[in-house]
Amino acid sequence: MGESILPKSIAIADLRYAAAVPQVPAQAAAPNGLLADRLGRPLHDLRISVTDRCNFRCSYCMPKDVFDSQYKFLPQSSLLSFEEITRVARLFVAHGVAKLRLTGGEPLLRKHLEVLIGQLAALRTPAGDELDITLTTNGSLLERKAQALHDAGLKRVTVSLDALDDTIFRRMNDVDFPVADVLRGIEAALRVGLAPVKINMVVKRGTNDQEIVPLARHVRQHYGKAAVLRFIEYMDVGATNGWRMDEVLPSAQVVQRLSEAFPLEPLQASAPGETAQRWSYADGGGEIGVISSVTQAFCHDCNRARLSTEGKLFLCLFASRGHDLRALLRGTAPDGRPWSDEQIAAAIGLIWSGRDDRYSELRSAGDAKASADAGSGERRVEMHYIGG
Numbered sequence: 052m053g054e055s056i057l058p059k060s061i062a063i064a065d066l067r068y069a070a071a072v073p074q075v076p077a078q079a080a081a082p083n084g085l086l087a088d089r090l091g092r093p094l095h096d097l098r099i100s101v102t103d104r105c106n107f108r109c110s111y112c113m114p115k116d117v118f119d120s121q122y123k124f125l126p127q128s129s130l131l132s133f134e135e136i137t138r139v140a141r142l143f144v145a146h147g148v149a150k151l152r153l154t155g156g157e158p159l160l161r162k163h164l165e166v167l168i169g170q171l172a173a174l175r176t177p178a179g180d181e182l183d184i185t186l187t188t189n190g191s192l193l194e195r196k197a198q199a200l201h202d203a204g205l206k207r208v209t210v211s212l213d214a215l216d217d218t219i220f221r222r223m224n225d226v227d228f229p230v231a232d233v234l235r236g237i238e239a240a241l242r243v244g245l246a247p248v249k250i251n252m253v254v255k256r257g258t259n260d261q262e263i264v265p266l267a268r269h270v271r272q273h274y275g276k277a278a279v280l281r282f283i284e285y286m287d288v289g290a291t292n293g294w295r296m297d298e299v300l301p302s303a304q305v306v307q308r309l310s311e312a313f314p315l316e317p318l319q320a321s322a323p324g325e326t327a328q329r330w331s332y333a334d335g336g337g338e339i340g341v342i343s344s345v346t347q348a349f350c351h352d353c354n355r356a357r358l359s360t361e362g363k364l365f366l367c368l369f370a371s372r373g374h375d376l377r378a379l380l381r382g383t384a385p386d387g388r389p390w391s392d393e394q395i396a397a398a399i400g401l402i403w404s405g406r407d408d409r410y411s412e413l414r415s416a417g418d419a420k421a422s423a424d425a426g427s428g429e430r431r432v433e434m435h436y437i438g439g
């Protein structure tokens with residue numbers, strides 16, 4: 052890529068997780084939507100974390116004893132503004148991104164989120180197509196916000212729901228939040244047309260695996276084909292959840308249990324890089340998916356980039372190092388002028404073309420050292436900070 056213009060200082064950025072200020076290539080071709088990383092993977096999805104705060108304290112994600120009243124969440128000034136997020140998204144779209152997912156933390160805690168959705172919905176791909184814009188939420192505020200989100204241009208939502216049983220649900224969210232409110236949020240989303248709603252259940256063996264069949268039955272009976280329930284293997288993200296392999300229930304066992312209650316037939320993937328393996332109910336009652344991030348790693352076609360709340364770009368959910376795009380958004384080039392869109396797009400292109408992360412595949416292959424982020428010993432990024 053030739054000579055590069057380095058920002059005045061290339062110090063490791065300070066806050067939270069290590070992040071280097073990206074190099075800006077001196078000469079770069081304009082984005083052509085054909086970017087590929089070192090393993091030939093295209094860039095298709097951008098997940099944007101809009102807040103690191105959440106009103107739940109699920110023990111597998113934000114355990115209460117770590118994320119307590121003393122925990123210092125990011126100050127408002129660290130967060131990317133809606134204009135900054137939209138600018139970054141536009142540059143990613145020029146590089147081929149067609150799908151944006153807003154996440155967090157709990158994204159519905161970010162004030163006036165519908166304003167951001169409106170700005171993102173106005174973006175178009177180089178071919179002039181609308182973007183696929185979606186959001187992942189715990190559903191606690193969805194009943195109140197579904198209509199405004201839809202009106203602003205949101206297409207779909209994914210709701211996390213780990214149990215149908217109220218006692219188990221309250222215990223898992225660890226803030227005593229009732230499941231009925233989340234169910235009402237799902238119903239509101241369906242009513243306003245945010246469909247199909249994906250419902251994600253993280254399965255922890257011994258904690259909520261008895262809820263697999265009851266939740267499937269509820270979703271089939273009440274939402275039919277308007278909702279797709281997906282079961283996610285409990286992952287070893289971050290460093291605070293005390294993950295243990297014996298708490299992972301392999302997706303194969305989830306499918307086995309479900310098919311004993313409701314016969315299933317496999318479905319083809321609907322899009323390249325799709326994370327879920329899909330199954331349909333043999334009686335035509337809808338479909339389910341399983342996301343086997345632990346037992347069947349899918350790094351080989353991972354086409355997702357993740358933008359943290361404070362503008363750091365992460366190339367893998369298991370990374371410990373990001374690329375500080377905010378430093379370019381807010382900083383100046385050596386000539387004293389703000390970095391231009393072309394320069395920042397070129398920096399993004401350089402980052403993606405150097406990407407070779409495949410943590411989960413290396414972990415599966417037993418390459419512990421390589422999978423521990425090249426043995427750097429750095430703390431892995433937490434899920435609430437870059438989103439799921």
Ligand code: SAM
Pocket residue numbers: 105111112154155156157158187188189190209210211251253283284285286287288292434435438439
């Ligand atoms: N607050 C939103 C929500 O609840 O969907 C968005 C952020 S949350 C981090 C995104 C997703 O990550 C949720 O579905 C959550 O269950 C999932 N998640 C968090 N930690 C996980 C883990 N250790 N293994 C698997 N999934 C996890």
